[in-house]
Amino acid sequence: MKTGRKIFTAVLSAACILSLVSCGQSTRQGVSENKSREEEQVEKEWTQRQEELLEEMGLSGDYDELTDTQKSAVTSADDMLAYLEEKYGKRFCYLSYAPSGTLDKEHLEAYPADGQPYDKVTVYRTYENGEYSYEDDYENILIRPRYEETVRDFAEEYFPAEGIKVYTDIKSIDGSVTEENILENVSAVTYVFTDDSVCSAEAYERFVDACGQWLKEHCQGVPAGIYLRMTQSEAWAKISEADYEDSIREDIFTAENDCSISGSGKVTIY
Structure with a gap:
């Protein structure tokens, strides 16, 4: 009987040990599973800017309601905005995003927060050899005022500044x-x-005649154009930097001339 009790005790002890080991394994698995769920939950939480992008893109803020394409669009736009802000040390605002396609690269359109929506900057992103590369045209916005000032100086030789x-x-x-x-x-x-009402027809004609020579002297090697529009006074007062491209198609001009120079130096006026 003593031998039987010893065997029973040994079996019971072994069972307890196995039970404890099993419980320990279950506990570790449970912690691991909980951790995975917590990590997954973190991945589903949007940053503040991503939430703003969701709203601007007209998408739901619920992660589970979005398609993979929509999720990718949000994170990609966020990455490209971050690239701009890190490069130039200022905040940029979202305008639009387009994934790569047959005819175009993946790109984002934005504008500096201290500027206006018409100060549009385009960022292109390409993926090669496991890395993303970026390029943008923000420099165009930075040099535009100086270029405009140079042309204005030329125009003011013929027209009053206020006109x-x-x-x-x-x-x-x-x-x-x-x-x-x-x-x-x-x-x-x-x-x-x-x-x-301020600029005379005679001054207009003299400016058109001078444009070709001015382009030839100053813009050699790159295509450039000066497009002159004599505008009805009331309509002229309404033209602004934000919408001047729309006004080009309106019937508000009393005279129009386009002066341009090609990269090879050929001047055309019509």
């Missing part, structure tokens, strides 16, 4: 730009709107 509005669209930049070489290294189209 002209000058707006430039920078197309591309070739090399390093300084105040001295800005016209030689920057391809741009500039619209000069003149108020027909």
